[in-house]
Every structure is written in C-alpha cells, then in structure tokens.
Amino acid sequence: MNTGRLTIAGAICLALAWTTSQASAAENSMDELVGLWAAERDFTPDMQGLLIIRRLEDGLAAEIGDQRVAVSNENGELRFELPDAGYFRGAFSADGTSIRGHWVQPRTLAGFARFASPVTLSKQPDGHWQGVVRPLGDRIHMYVVFRKDEDGSIRAFIRNPEGNLGRFFRIATAVRDGDKIIFRDAQGRDRLLATYDPDEKRISINFFFSNATFDFERVGEGEPSGFYPRPPANPPYRYVPPVPGEGWRTATLEDEGLARKPIEDMIRVIIDTPIDAIDSPDIHAVLVARHGKLVLEEYFHGLSRDKPHATRSAAKSMTTTLVGMAVHEGLIKLDAPVYKTMYDGSPPPGLDPRKARMTLENLITMTPGLACDDSDNDSPGNENTMQSQQDQPDWHQYTLDLEMIHEPGAHAAYCSASQNLAGGVISKASGEWLPEFYRKHFAEPLATGRYAWNLTPAGKGYGGGGLYILPRDFLKLGQLYLNDGVWNGQRLLDPGWVKAATTGYNTINDEGYGYGWWLFSYPYKGREVDAYYAGGNGGQYVIVIPEFDLDIVAFGGNFNQRVMHKFKYEYVRDYVLPAVMGK
DSSP states (O other), X not given: OOHHHHHHHHHHHHHHHHHHHHHHHHHHOOGGGOEEEEEEEEOXXXXXXXEEEEEETTEEEEEETTEEEEEEEETTEEEEEETTTEEEEEEEXXXXXXXXXXXXXXXXXXXXXXXEEEEEEEEOTTSOEEEEEOOOOOEEEEEEEEEEOTTSOXXXXXXXXXXXXXXXXXXXXXXXXXXXXXXXXXXXXEEXXXXXXXXXXXXXXXXXXXXXXXXXXXXXXXXXXXXXXXOTTOOOOOOOOOOOBTTBEEOOTGGGTBXXXXXXXXXXXXXXXXXXXXXXXXXXXXXXXXXXXXXXEEEOTTOOTTSOEEOGGGHHHHHHHHHHHHHHTTSOOTTOBHHHHHTTTOOOTTOOHHHHHOBHHHHHTTOXXXXXXXXXXXXXXXXXXXXXXXXXXXXXXXXHTSOBOSOTTSOOOOOHHHHHHHHHHHHHHHTSOHHHHHIIIIITTTTOOOEEEEEOTTSOBOTTSOOEEOHHHHHHHHHHHHTTTEETTEXXXXXXXXXXXXXXXXXXXXXXXXXXXXXXXXXXXXXXXXXXXXXXXBTEEXXXXXXXXEEEEEEEOBTTOGGGGHIIIIIIIIIIHHXXXXX
C-alpha cells in the first residue's frame, strides 16, 4: 500500500499551500499601514526674492533671480513680465523714493487662481530701487488615516487643510493588493489607487488636481504634525496674552472684562478635538479683540500669525468695505447706475430698461435682478458656472451680459458675481486696479502686512471672495466697523456707513443681509444679542458683537462641510459670550 507516500505528499502540498497563503495574506495585509501618513508638496514659484529696478540709458530694467528684462512705463504704470513665471505692475511714489506695486504669480494649485501680492521697492543711494518679491505660498499638505474596525476591515479618510480635497474622493475603506492600495467609497466603488513600497515604507498617490505624486510617510505616535490641532506632546494649554504688534494694542482677558475659564475651555476643546473623520472640526485660528485691544490669539494645524490664510467669501465684506471707502472719497455714489459706469457713460443701445436702473447698491445687497443665484446649479450666473466657462475671461463682462429676470432691488439671491461686479465698478470709478485700490485705501491706512488678491482670467481683481490675508489684519476689518469707520484717528468710511452696511435690507438663506455683511443674533441670559459677520466657506469668520465691543476672527479648513459653522453657532455662544463679565 502507498498510503504513507500519499500522506507525505499531501502534507507537503498542504505546507506549500499554507506557506503560499501566508505570503499572500502578508502581501495583502493592511495591518502594517494602520495609523497616520503625511505628504507635502511645495509648488510655490521659484521666481521670488530680491527685485531690482535700474535706470539705464535706454530706459528701465528689472532684475530678479537670473533674469533681466526691460520695464515699460506707460501713463505712469511700470510693468514687466517673465513668461510662465509672473509679472509686475506698479508705479513711482509722488517723490520718486519708492515704487509700489504687485507681483502676479502663476496660477496656484492651493488657491486655484493667480494672485497679486504687494511689493515695495525703495530707492538706494546709488539710484536703483530694490524690494522683495514674496508670492503666496503654494504648499499642499495631504494626510491619510487608516483605522482597523473590530471586524478587521480598514477604514480610511483623507484630510487636506488648504482645500479639504479629501471630500472629492469620498473614500471610506481601503484594501491592499500586493503593492497596490485601493480606496473605496461607502458603496464599495473604487475611488482612488495608491502604491505601497514596503521596503521604503512609503505610500504614493498621484492626485488629479496636481498631476503630481505625493509620497506619504508614516507619522509616529506622538510626533508633531499639522494634522493635529497642536502637537500631541505639547503641555496642557494655559492662556497667555498676545504680544503687541501690527498696529494692535494687547491686554489680558481679565483686563478687558472677559473671564478666563470659558475661553481656556474653548481652546482646550479645539486642541482636544479627535481628528477621526473627514468632517472633524478643522479650526485653524481664533482671535478676539475687546475694547479695541487684542486679548486672545491662538493658532492650530500649523497656521501662525505670519501666514496669510484664505478668506473665501468673507472677502465679499472686504469688497463692500472698499465700496464704502470709494463713496467716502467721493469717487462713486451708491445710486450710480452700474451699466452707465461700466460702459464709460455710454451703455450699449437697446439695453434692458431694468438693467439701466440697476445701481451699485443693488450689487452689494445682492439684488441686481440678474439671472444669478449660486444656490441654483442651473443659473447661468452661478459662480461655478461663471468660473468654469472658457468663452468669456472677463467675468465683469460675463455678468453684465446675463439676462435680467427681476426688477433691481425686488429679489435677493446669493450671487458672488454681483459682489465681483461691484469690485469692477470701484475700478472703473477710481481708475485703479482692484488690488491697488485695496492697497491704497485699506492695506496702507490700516498698516497691514502680507496679502494676496486673487485674479480673474482677464487679470482683474476678483471681488467675489478669495483674498488671502494675515489673521491680525482680518481682525482689523471688524475693528474698523466697531470704530464706526475710523482707524487710528483717520476716518475711512462715512459716518453712518457701519449702520447702513449692517442693516438687513433683505433675507438670504434665512439670515439678514446688508452691504456684504450677514446679520445674526445669539441667545444671552434670556435675550438676544445682535451680531453681524463676514463669512466664508471652510469656516472663515469676522464676527462683530457691538453691544459687548467684541471683534472675533476664526479661520478653518472644513470647506463645503456643515461643520464649518460650528465655531459661529456653538463656540461663540457656549464660550465667548459666557466669558463676558461686563460692557
């Protein structure tokens, strides 16, 4: 009988099968991937640093990096361009001791636009002018989290603080197939593919938005990372008052009538927030000023006071503030006809009479009557529709060409194109490029630092939102309104502008809306306390509570998620207002 031989052969086969099975299981195991992985890519342009402009025998020349190009001077505007690298536009100061202008960088990945950043060149003893070009940083951080459920399946999600790009992929789980990692959504559909190098301990993903590969490395437990609100090894939070600077006087919470405990509790809640899902609260900064003094300044997820942050649609309130400044300077009136202004006094023949009646005030109250509604995907004036179309790069003209469907002032709808067109009216009335108008009328009087104004494909400043600004400078916007339009003794807005701008002329999305400002109220000791705010996608806020002389700023990264409203609705209500000890 050959039973023994069969048993041995069978055992060998079983052993081989078991070994192969174990190897296959090891190759497909996700266990070694469980945890946090991080990747970072910096797409900031190389063209930056020292900029020199010299006067030569045949005109002006600019030097930056290893480039030297001629500078044109037409009607007092200095300009030069470096193909695919950016361009400069500016002008001499009245006394010739400086050149003030902006550097326009190529389209960014983080901000999805070109941006204009301020540049000042000072005259040197030998007669040339020099300054520093510092474009908006275009750095993108991506985080992948793998967690193992009790049933052995692997949960996964992607976080991205600059734009919350993880929401596009809608991944829920992950499986491994050798050197491949397959990310799937909640319905089991493949959404994203990654490769894994077990020797290098590296996960690589090529994301569609960048056409670039991000290489992820594991973040060890306790290691610092922008994924967390604060590094895990940080000592327990204790309040420390801000230091003065950037035009701000500072004080302690108690000095300005705010109890410390509720504020400390709020910051601890933010720090201790578990980042265990794609929609976990993602708050990047909180600043509070009371009685005109900065009393709280806290940053999270890698933001700091010297990093400009996106404001998204909160910058609409900046656009309307610039309108107020233009009115104060006598450059324009609120009842100015939009089409007459934009067409240099001669509107096109056959213009719809309703369009002829549309005023600047209609634009900033979002009642232009045009076919424009951001909440309606079928609306031709929808912001996404306008920005994705390729036929008309001039978004001012695109908006002017929209059909008129209501009498001006009769119907309110959230319309980013309306505020952008208001920026166009400012430029027409003043003869100034919108970023330059902002520099002269807001940035310089309020002594702000770095900023970056986003541009349309036609190179015009976009007034519908997207400005990047420093946290302390964003707080100045609210303080200017608390001061009734005065900053450091200089009146920048007409008396009464604040009241007019923060009056509810209409209702949009169940909230009052004024001149680019939203109206809101908070429950407080059995009554309601009025507030107004500038709000932007992701959790960008300037919140002003006049009764308590409070000015509050928050930045966030929960773009297109309802949790972005958590700070406005809950944290101010539950922590800031309970801290108020007196007026």
